[in-house]
Amino acid sequence: MSTKHSIAAAKFAANKEQATWHNETLWMVRAKRDRLSKEIPEWEQLRDLACNIKLYSNSHLEQLLQEFEKNATANGAIVHWAKDAKEHNEIVLGILRDHEVKHFVKSKSMLAEECDLNPFLIEKGIEVVETDLGERILQLMDIPPSHIVLPAIHIKRQQVGELFEEKLGTEKGNSDPTYLTRAARKHLRDKFLNAEAAMTGANFAVASTGDIVVCTNEGNADMGTSCPKIHIAIMGMEKIVPDQEALGVFTRLLARSATGQPVTSYTSHYRKPREGGEFHIIIVDNGRSQILGKPEHIKTLNCIRCGACMNTCPVYRRSGGYSYTYFIPGPIGINLGMLYSAEKYFDNLSACSLCLSCSHVCPAKVDLGEQIYRWRQEMDKIGKASKEKKMMSGGMKFLMERPKLFNSALWMSPVVNILPRFLKYNGLNEWGKGRELPEFAKESFNEMWKKNKVK
Amino acid sequence: MTSKEWILDSIRQHTQTKYDKPELSVDAITYNDKQAKFCDILQQVGGEFYVLKENEDLNKVILELNPDAKRIGSTLSYITCNTYNPDELENSTELSGTDLGIVEGVFGVAENGAVWMDQNVKHKALYFISEKLIIVLDKNKIVNNMHEAYRQMEIGKYGFGVFISGPSKTADIEQALVIGAHGPKGLMVILK
Numbered sequence: 311m312s313t314k315h316s317i318a319a320a321k322f323a324a325n326k327e328q329a330t331w332h333n334e335t336l337w338m339v340r341a342k343r344d345r346l347s348k349e350i351p352e353w354e355q356l357r358d359l360a361c362n363i364k365l366y367s368n369s370h371l372e373q374l375l376q377e378f379e380k381n382a383t384a385n386g387a388i389v390h391w392a393k394d395a396k397e398h399n400e401i402v403l404g405i406l407r408d409h410e411v412k413h414f415v416k417s418k419s420m421l422a423e424e425c426d427l428n429p430f431l432i433e434k435g436i437e438v439v440e441t442d443l444g445e446r447i448l449q450l451m452d453i454p455p456s457h458i459v460l461p462a463i464h465i466k467r468q469q470v471g472e473l474f475e476e477k478l479g480t481e482k483g484n485s486d487p488t489y490l491t492r493a494a495r496k497h498l499r500d501k502f503l504n505a506e507a508a509m510t511g512a513n514f515a516v517a518s519t520g521d522i523v524v525c526t527n528e529g530n531a532d533m534g535t536s537c538p539k540i541h542i543a544i545m546g547m548e549k550i551v552p553d554q555e556a557l558g559v560f561t562r563l564l565a566r567s568a569t570g571q572p573v574t575s576y577t578s579h580y581r582k583p584r585e586g587g588e589f590h591i592i593i594v595d596n597g598r599s600q601i602l603g604k605p606e607h608i609k610t611l612n613c614i615r616c617g618a619c620m621n622t623c624p625v626y627r628r629s630g631g632y633s634y635t636y637f638i639p640g641p642i643g644i645n646l647g648m649l650y651s652a653e654k655y656f657d658n659l660s661a662c663s664l665c666l667s668c669s670h671v672c673p674a675k676v677d678l679g680e681q682i683y684r685w686r687q688e689m690d691k692i693g694k695a696s697k698e699k700k701m702m703s704g705g706m707k708f709l710m711e712r713p714k715l716f717n718s719a720l721w722m723s724p725v726v727n728i729l730p731r732f733l734k735y736n737g738l739n740e741w742g743k744g745r746e747l748p749e750f751a752k753e754s755f756n757e758m759w760k761k762n763k764v765k
Numbered sequence: 766m767t768s769k770e771w772i773l774d775s776i777r778q779h780t781q782t783k784y785d786k787p788e789l790s791v792d793a794i795t796y797n798d799k800q801a802k803f804c805d806i807l808q809q810v811g812g813e814f815y816v817l818k819e820n821e822d823l824n825k826v827i828l829e830l831n832p833d834a835k836r837i838g839s840t841l842s843y844i845t846c847n848t849y850n851p852d853e854l855e856n857s858t859e860l861s862g863t864d865l866g867i868v869e870g871v872f873g874v875a876e877n878g879a880v881w882m883d884q885n886v887k888h889k890a891l892y893f894i895s896e897k898l899i900i901v902l903d904k905n906k907i908v909n910n911m912h913e914a915y916r917q918m919e920i921g922k923y924g925f926g927v928f929i930s931g932p933s934k935t936a937d938i939e940q941a942l943v944i945g946a947h948g949p950k951g952l953m954v955i956l957k
Contacts, residue, residue: 335939335940338940339940350794350876351794352791352792352793352794355791355792356791359787359789359791362784362787363786363787363789365784366784366785366786366787369780369781369782369783369784370783370786371776371780372773372776372777372780375772375773375776376773385924386924391767391768391769391772392768393768393771393772397768441947442937443935443937443938443946444935444937447937447938460936460937460940461937462937462938463940465938465939466939467938467939467941470938487938487939487941487943488941488943490938491935491937491938491943491945491946492945495945495946495947498947499861499947502947503858503861519920521920527933527934527935527946528933528934528935528946528947528948529893529933529946529947529948529949530946530947532889532892532893532927532947532948533890533893533894533947533948536857536888536889536890536893536894537856537857537858537890547772552786554915554916554918555789555912555915555916556789557915558910558911558912558914558915559789559791559912561911561928562876562910562911562912569936571810571930572806572809572810572876572877572878572930573874573877573878573879573911573928573930574930575810575929575930575931575932575933575934575948576927576928576929576930576933576948577879577927577928577930578925578926578927579920579925579926579927580924580925581920581924581925581926582923582924582925583924585887585923593772595772595775599772599775599776599778599779600775600779601779602776602779602780602781603778603779603780603781605781605782608781
């Protein structure tokens with residue numbers, strides 16, 4: 311009955327101190343989100359609007375993407391279209407080769423992760439430098455992010471101290487966050503100044519103006535695009551919003567939901583290439599258009615990648631991002647993984663208690679928990695239902711359909727109270743791991759009712 | 766078939782219900798004292814503010830507040846305390862090592878302490894590369910919220926604009942807040 315998630319989660323939970331810190335820290339971020347959202351009386355109206363704007367834009371992609379391309383092109387940008395990850399990576403490589411780029415700086419992009427861009431470029435001999443501090447730490451450690459907004463949330467300051475000591479030559483034993491951040495600032499400043507091209511993701515792409523909007527706190531996207539002449543912005547096609555009016559709804563929701571800030575330090579609007587430079591925009595499908603054909607799951611395309619569903623999820627907080635088998639963890643990752651390949655990523659479906667907290671905090675009202683519930687109903691169809699659970703529910707069905715047998719079983723049940731432990735808590739009883747059975751009552755409610763004992 | 770055609774075709778094939786565009790009017794929050802709210806939020810996000818008094822000399826105030834700044838960049842005609850004009854430099858990289866950048870904002874946003882900067886300098890690096898940034902802002906130009914902001918923002922000839930809310934920051938090491946990641950370590954808005 312164990313899934314890959316539950317096995318990995320047990321490992322994460324084994325380090326109690328770290329697991330507790332992870333849980334409490336993310337809950338603190340969730341609490342900040344609550345505080346900030348309550349300062350905006352129209353918060354719920356904004357969430358409804360965000361959901362409806364996305365439903366509109368994602369059902370009018372044909373029109374909006376072309377409008378975006380027309381406006382971006384008129385602004386002087388070069389728009390590319392990529393069917394899948396492979397084509398995306400090749401387009402990026404083509405641009406870099408055309409300009410003989412050897413040094414490439416990147417700000418955070420989950421789409422680049424999705425496409426496995428970095429290993430592809432590095433193999434082709436291009437130096438790729440992640441410039442978001444968390445991402446850079448992970449790149450130097452050669453491990454993936456464990457959260458989409460707080461990528462290095464699973465790493466302790468001592469680990470960063472040791473890493474920087476080795477890679478950047480910082481003082482031995484100094485793990486002060488300010489000291490380490492300053493060291494990274496200096497190290498990356500050189501990278502910014504010497505890069506020939508920069509990449510950013512896109513938080514939003516505005517159809518009516520052709521703008522790419524990027525939100526960061528560190529200013530790394532902006533530093534990156536300030537010096538090199540070449541800027542490549544990559545976007546999943548669901549990043550499109552119709553106009554600036556709609557954009558306003560999302561820039562109010564994003565940072566408040568993500569980190570509990572009123573807005574990110576920088577909300578940058580890229581419209582034209584730099585003087586004498588080039589601005590490339592790559593629109594990526596990679597399976598997104600297929601999702602449009604699944605009405606029950608279409609709202610996953612509403613996601614603005616704020617990470618609020620992870621911060622609130624009792625399972626994510628206690629199991630960490632690496633417990634999930636898809637590169638995006640948490641409630642949204644469970645769903646996106648299933649849409650990408652149910653066969654491959656079904657294990658993550660177990661990482662949910664169906665508390666629906668995710669659905670309640672999502673700024674774009676993605677029905678995350680409800681979709682996980684629906685997927686679970688499909689498990690048997692794809693041949694991935696747990697055998698033990700199937701047997702158990704088969705037995706329950708047999709019993710429930712036979713009232714006499716059910717009542718006898720109930721009458722017998724107090725016997726369990728006196729059974730020796732090895733019969734109750736063994737390999738067959740997954741449920742009994744870390745849980746104690748309650749005492750069975752001597753008399754069932756049914757019997758008490760019949761004897762008129764229930765007042 | 767080009768990839769564009771392939772994608773548009775796939776979108777056409779898979780799109781089912783077409784949802785209407787919602788009415789975008791929001792009855793958004795407003796403040797009795799926009800300037801006070803703006804300053805309050807700006808401080809919360811790690812920024813500072815200074816309200817210039819009547820007859821006070823802007824350049825003198827800037828120098829008094831930044832006694833250690835050696836290399837000061839500004840393109841503004843009324844700034845005389847600068848040591849160089851970034852517009853006269855060829856490459857953005859030459860701006861590296863700027864202690865203080867002085868720029869002008871278009872308008873402020875009360876709900877989040879942000880200032881809209883429509884790039885009006887040759888090198889946008891000035892906004893990000895300076896160790897500290899001073900934004901001069903007309904105190905009468907503060908809007909309530911982002912809806913109002915987007916109704917009036919424009920992007921001019923350089924084709925770039927940015928809302929800046931406080932200095933650059935990160936909490937990527939154990940969620941400990943550190944002011945000054947890649948951009949300015951300090952940000953002050955001078956309201957005049």
